[in-house]
Amino acid sequence: MGAFKNQRITKFLEMSKVLIWSLVLIVLVAADDYPLPFERDFPEVFRGQTSRSGEEVYRLPTNVLPIEYDIFIDLYFAERAEKPFSYDGREYIIIQALEDDVTQIVLHSNVDYISTISIFADGTPVPLIADKPFELVHQYHFLKINMVQPMLVGLNYTLFISYSSTMNEGPMKRGIWRGWYIDENDVERVYATTHFQPYNARQAFPCWDEPFFKAVFTLHLSRSTSYVGRFSNTASASVTALSSGRVQDNFLPTPKMSSYLVTFLVSESFQVIAEDKSFTPAIRIIGRSNAIGMGNHALNLAVKMTSFFDDYLQMPYATLNPNLMNDHISSPDWASAGTENWGMVSYRELHMFINPRETVVSAEHYSATLISHELAHKWFGNLITCYWWSNTWINEGYASYFGYIATNEMFPQYRFDDHFNNRYLQASLSYDSSASTEPMNHEVNTPAQVTAHFGTISYSKAASFLRMTVDIMTPETFRKANQYFLRTNAYEPTNQYDLYDAFMKAINEDMSLAPYSDFNFTEYYRTWVNEPGYPILYVNVDHSTGDIALRQTRFFLSPSATPTDQVYPIPITFSTKRNPNFETRAQYMMGVERMVVTKDAGEEWVIFNNLQHGIYRVNYDTHNWEMLASALKNDHDSIHHLNRAQIVDDVFALMRAEKIAYNLGFQILDFLKQDTSYYVWFPAISGFNWFRNRFLHLPEVLAEYDEILHEFLDAVITELGYDVPQNETLTRTLNRFYVLSFACSVGHKGCIDDAIAKYQTYRNGNPVSPNIQRHVFCQGILNGGYDDWAYLYQKRIDSNNQAAAVQMLRGLGCTTNQQAIERHLNSILSEEVKAQDRLNAFTFLFQGDRGNGRAALPFIKERIDDIRKGVVLAASFNSFLTNLASNMDEEGLVELEEWLQTNPIPEASVGLNAITSARSNMHWGTQNADVILTAARGSATVFLPTTIVLIASLVALFLI
Ligand SMILES: *[C@@H]1O[C@H](CO)[C@@H](O)[C@H](O)[C@H]1NC(C)=O
Numbered sequence: 001m002g003a004f005k006n007q008r009i010t011k012f013l014e015m016s017k018v019l020i021w022s023l024v025l026i027v028l029v030a031a032d033d034y035p036l037p038f039e040r041d042f043p044e045v046f047r048g049q050t051s052r053s054g055e056e057v058y059r060l061p062t063n064v065l066p067i068e069y070d071i072f073i074d075l076y077f078a079e080r081a082e083k084p085f086s087y088d089g090r091e092y093i094i095i096q097a098l099e100d101d102v103t104q105i106v107l108h109s110n111v112d113y114i115s116t117i118s119i120f121a122d123g124t125p126v127p128l129i130a131d132k133p134f135e136l137v138h139q140y141h142f143l144k145i146n147m148v149q150p151m152l153v154g155l156n157y158t159l160f161i162s163y164s165s166t167m168n169e170g171p172m173k174r175g176i177w178r179g180w181y182i183d184e185n186d187v188e189r190v191y192a193t194t195h196f197q198p199y200n201a202r203q204a205f206p207c208w209d210e211p212f213f214k215a216v217f218t219l220h221l222s223r224s225t226s227y228v229g230r231f232s233n234t235a236s237a238s239v240t241a242l243s244s245g246r247v248q249d250n251f252l253p254t255p256k257m258s259s260y261l262v263t264f265l266v267s268e269s270f271q272v273i274a275e276d277k278s279f280t281p282a283i284r285i286i287g288r289s290n291a292i293g294m295g296n297h298a299l300n301l302a303v304k305m306t307s308f309f310d311d312y313l314q315m316p317y318a319t320l321n322p323n324l325m326n327d328h329i330s331s332p333d334w335a336s337a338g339t340e341n342w343g344m345v346s347y348r349e350l351h352m353f354i355n356p357r358e359t360v361v362s363a364e365h366y367s368a369t370l371i372s373h374e375l376a377h378k379w380f381g382n383l384i385t386c387y388w389w390s391n392t393w394i395n396e397g398y399a400s401y402f403g404y405i406a407t408n409e410m411f412p413q414y415r416f417d418d419h420f421n422n423r424y425l426q427a428s429l430s431y432d433s434s435a436s437t438e439p440m441n442h443e444v445n446t447p448a449q450v451t452a453h454f455g456t457i458s459y460s461k462a463a464s465f466l467r468m469t470v471d472i473m474t475p476e477t478f479r480k481a482n483q484y485f486l487r488t489n490a491y492e493p494t495n496q497y498d499l500y501d502a503f504m505k506a507i508n509e510d511m512s513l514a515p516y517s518d519f520n521f522t523e524y525y526r527t528w529v530n531e532p533g534y535p536i537l538y539v540n541v542d543h544s545t546g547d548i549a550l551r552q553t554r555f556f557l558s559p560s561a562t563p564t565d566q567v568y569p570i571p572i573t574f575s576t577k578r579n580p581n582f583e584t585r586a587q588y589m590m591g592v593e594r595m596v597v598t599k600d601a602g603e604e605w606v607i608f609n610n611l612q613h614g615i616y617r618v619n620y621d622t623h624n625w626e627m628l629a630s631a632l633k634n635d636h637d638s639i640h641h642l643n644r645a646q647i648v649d650d651v652f653a654l655m656r657a658e659k660i661a662y663n664l665g666f667q668i669l670d671f672l673k674q675d676t677s678y679y680v681w682f683p684a685i686s687g688f689n690w691f692r693n694r695f696l697h698l699p700e701v702l703a704e705y706d707e708i709l710h711e712f713l714d715a716v717i718t719e720l721g722y723d724v725p726q727n728e729t730l731t732r733t734l735n736r737f738y739v740l741s742f743a744c745s746v747g748h749k750g751c752i753d754d755a756i757a758k759y760q761t762y763r764n765g766n767p768v769s770p771n772i773q774r775h776v777f778c779q780g781i782l783n784g785g786y787d788d789w790a791y792l793y794q795k796r797i798d799s800n801n802q803a804a805a806v807q808m809l810r811g812l813g814c815t816t817n818q819q820a821i822e823r824h825l826n827s828i829l830s831e832e833v834k835a836q837d838r839l840n841a842f843t844f845l846f847q848g849d850r851g852n853g854r855a856a857l858p859f860i861k862e863r864i865d866d867i868r869k870g871v872v873l874a875a876s877f878n879s880f881l882t883n884l885a886s887n888m889d890e891e892g893l894v895e896l897e898e899w900l901q902t903n904p905i906p907e908a909s910v911g912l913n914a915i916t917s918a919r920s921n922m923h924w925g926t927q928n929a930d931v932i933l934t935a936a937r938g939s940a941t942v943f944l945p946t947t948i949v950l951i952a953s954l955v956a957l958f959l960i
């Protein structure tokens, strides 16, 4: 699955999202109960790790296996007037029983209507129970078929099912759905396509819809002859003419694979918009008819990365199966960022059409990592597949790891090796520090649990875990292990035990753990895969002897969390002032709570966790922190930029966790006033914002805090400038993009004045670089009138580039003009904003100004049902309510609360909970403002009585 669905944009909110289901108590039972007939003998050490809960009733029994599907789907668009946008299906599934008493076959079905079910063995009908041949259990999407006699083991049965169903409107509900776009002649064009991951193939055809049940799929699609653009996992082998203007494509059989990877797209006008025929089959980019020429950038990425993987894995894609295509679909509508359907990967168009004149560098970056991510899935995910979503970290961790590390090999200009930390490592540390976080291997059962497991842990933590493991076993051994893993498990479901076996085989052959005496890799692997969280390393240096005492314990962000005795085996790396090696190969392995390492005697700073490759935070004795603070201030280049970034990221977390004092924290952070590195500023912005978001209700505190931030920002802004020069590094461009967005949002006058001037230039028809548009649009709209808003609104409607249009959508949300807000709200619920963008569009508006939620309330109350329908998914509607409350001022909260207390909607409690947490954030700010301001001011002694009085009065106002 393409990373990060649509919450990607509301990153900061996402981090604090509470996963209610993770609180469900998990019952531990032995793995032997687990009904997997093919489970191999796993090392004893892993047994007892598989947890189960009563929700396992959502899982299919494994006593019957599908071997082959032959599926016929007749697609109808408008041509069947009495039943538009629907389909009829027939399928023949060859199945086998694995046990000898099976009289009931259970599979998934979520189609509208099943008309016939029959079973044959050797061409003879098998009798079904007359008064109840089959039953549907809606909650589990189960179709249960009742036979009179038990099935014979080892015999092939053919299960025939005919059914009919309806296409979903828009991408969000997945299954078979229809999308649309306006073509070059202003004609609305409809297309139908599929999105089955993780459990939506059952909407298209009844099937064993769990990744474990791999089978061969042969698709036959019929359509009206005018729908000439049709694509699927494999090539169309033949076309059968049907009556009344219809034809049927017979696609070649797929390799043995999981049901979620089946796909097709049928349209009147989609076509190949870029292609490289030097590969067999050709690598093709497919898109809407008015996108010719827009796919070249994506093609270049796909071509280079395919070559990379072919070589690195020594299993060229073309050899995996002769029938598979090598297509990449750019879909104007898509529920996630991209989906790795085998042979036909689909992407949201936003990430495919990169054009440096129109596309912001962050989108170009994302596109490169996404395409590599989906390509990596062709092996890690499709060829081998996690047997169940509890282990989705194997699919997603590998794809995410290669999305950065492999891409860096082919496109070093992006510096993805360095960017990995901001995107994955730090995101993982942030998310994984709560008491309710879950391990990578985590039992999930219900659809909501499955969806939620496609999150930070399975992507970011798993990718970071793989990188940390590479630092221990070396890149060569890792490469070898990957090849073993793929070869041994190709076309089969797999899990963490198989991966462990492959690691061990390669490690033993290469003796790559020889440098680490007493290191138990089994325990390392078991801990990181099965235990939640990560450690903090306490470092205490005795400079007279050179002894460095280390102690680790699980890190919790909450100061009141109960400590655990969990030990995490971690690679120890460190640099010192006199030996600034900043090397990432593990120097020691620490598998115990305490140990001592040594350096040369003598006063000097030390830094642990070189380049922040290990999944842990570090805290030092005060003296070392002070030496670091002064080294950072006087000569920050003596410390690697990734370790400067690590220090920033750790220091903010340590202050919040009350593990170092704010005074010391800000003393260390003081170097930001001279440092202009992107890597350093990225975590700094998020750290500064976290505090600032808790001061928004305290005008005087906020004003002073912002003043302080301006001081921090001056040097980096001066270095970067307000314009985007030609020929600078992409990382520098990206830095300006984030720094100026932040600077303007905290009221930096130079930034705002420049942005307003640039917006006027833009209004006069001159281009503004996409890499500064975010803050230019926002400030232009915020400080402008209705006409300024309407100008950008029209630009967005006219845009043919989704990435550009999303930037504009964000800018439009910055208005505080009542007329503009009203028009904007109506626009969001109309066809002008695609379903996939609606939640973000609302969030941009609420974030645009703290008063906007309140201004939108009358509209929200009146149109709440349309909003629920407009954002489509229950989870999106809940996020809508949460985002509304989290961005409101107290006046707005009161009004929202009064309304929700009348129970106008079933989801009222979601909104009320968000109000409570918004108030508790304010409360935290009120409580801590004084000490933080004092520390940030850089003076531990100044005491400002006015602030105290102000805080006291605000407490009185808000919190009683
Ligand atoms: C069962 O069907 C599969 C798939 O068509 C075939 O390969 C296999 O030989 C059949 N087995 C028997 C016992 O007929």
Ligand SMILES: *[C@@H]1O[C@H](CO)[C@@H](O)[C@H](O)[C@H]1NC(C)=O
Pocket (backbone or CB within 6 Å): 045, 520, 522, 523, 524, 526
């Ligand atoms: C390594 O750790 C595992 C537990 O993860 C344990 O069962 C095994 O005995 C350990 N091996 C050694 C040599 O200590």
Ligand SMILES: [Zn+2]
Pocket (backbone or CB within 6 Å): 001, 002, 003, 373, 377, 395, 396, 399
């Ligand atoms: Zn993925």
